[in-house]
Amino acid sequence: MEEQRLKELIKKYLSGTATKAEKEDLLKWYQVKDGEELVLPYESEQEEKEAKERIIFGIRQQLFKQENKGRYRKIYYRITAAAAIILVILVGAFFHKAKNQTADQQLNAYNTVETHNGERKIVKLTDGSVIWLSAGSKLIYPAAFTGLAKREVKFEGEAFFDIAKDHKHPFIVHIGKTSTKVLGTTFNITALKSKPMMTVSLLTGKVAFSDGKSAAQLMPNHMVSYFKNSGITKVEKIDNPKAVLARREGxxxxxxxxxxxxxxxxxxxxxxxxxxxxxxxxxxxxxxxxxxxxxxxxxxxxxxxxxxxxxxxxxxxxxxxxxxx
Incomplete structure (x- = not known):
């Protein structure tokens, strides 16, 4: 950046008349020293102190070479304050960016839990929901539900779901082209790849089942059977609800x-x-x-x-x- 342009920017910044675009140009200049981008945040107080001194030195040497030393003294403290402010803004911008990146990473981070034949696992989600995975199953779910409009997971195999209530964030289980949507409920899903039919057996709450073409609403102690090849959906009453609950224990x-x-x-x-x-x-x-x-x-x-x-x-x-x- 040319010295005259830089001088105009710093004067506007100190007087409070700099536009948003001009402030960004100024900050970009301060992020570079000797052609290398500064790494923020600083790992020690000494490193932060040295950074402040470099900023002040840059202002003194490049912008305010004054013959009138008296005038220089008057603005020195303003320069020092401006340098400290700029440093805070830079560090703040870094942390804001890092925080957003961390949030994005969490939103995009998924955990996968699998059970082999002869194995069962219990998965506790961050929203308080609990899932009992039977043998030969696979569950893919977000590491955290914070910031998500829906609580969505992908599943195959067999599992018993005890979903925490959250009316603002529905819980959706995706299995192939089907989805099972709940708010807070307990149900069992059997969706093994080797079987031509999958079932959703509801014990408490309400469930909305859909394959994108047809849909079914379940009430407690009812189950839906879905035939994968034909897309036929059948809803019927559960004869023995206790047997459904017992499946989660094997x-x-x-x-x-x-x-x-x-x-x-x-x-x-x-x-x-x-x-x-x-x-x-x-x-x-x-x-x-x-x-x-x-x-x-x-x-x-x-x-x-x-x-x-x-x-x-x-x-x-x-x-x-x-x-x-």
Whole structure:
């Protein structure tokens, strides 16, 4: 910047007549020393003191080479004050920028939690919501909800959600092209990639389910079944709400469910590889899968109920036969 232009800017700044654009030009000049940009904020008082001295020295040497030393003394303190003010503005601008960058980083920062087969996790969000992840699930959520209009997460697998109430910031669970919107409620979602159907089972509160084309409103103790390929949505009453709540602890209730579906859950929950051979895979099972019982105990129970045989070959359990029609 030319000396005359710089002199005009500093005079306007000291007199309070500088425009916003002129102040910005002045500050840009002070941010550069010997062609290198100053790094703010300063790491020590000594570094800050030296910065002030450099600013004052720049004013003295470049702008106010006065033959009248008496006049120089009169404006010296004004120069010193102006230098300190400029430094404060520079540091303040830096912190403001850094604060905004930090906020932006938080808004753009996401956490990912995954559970492998045979694993369960509890995730506590910053808004007070709690999510129980079942085995083989994945949750992606913001590191913080501060400054966000909506509390949005992405999910796949199975989980029980206990969402904190916040009427100004709805909670939305995105699964593929579907969304489940709530304000404060408890519900279970089963949305496994391997299954053609996903379900949302509501215990308390209200839920709005949508796939972008059709929508369904759920009341407590109701569930929506969504068929991924056809887009068909079906709403029905939950026969046993307690069984839905128990799933978050790993208890699975089966009421005439095909053995193939039961084993799919079993293999995921126990990280196992149990196979069903023959017509037994279509036999209907009535019973309970408990996290406290061993794999062998449950499989023997399953085989007994469907009148099948449990065998083991090279470490793999196989269920054969079956007396069902």
């Amino acid at each position: 208890f699975y209730e089966y009421n005439n469910i095909p053995v193939a579906e039961v084993l799919e859950d079993f293999n995921r929950v126990y990280n196992a590889d149990v196979k069903a051979e023959g017509r037994v895979s279509k036999c209907l099972f009535y019973g309970r899968l408990k996290p406290t019982e061993s794999k062998e105990t449950f499989l023997k129970k399953l085989a007994t109920v469907v009148n099948a045989r449990l065998t083991q070959h090279n470490g793999t359990f196989i269920i054969k036969g079956g007396g069902c029609n």
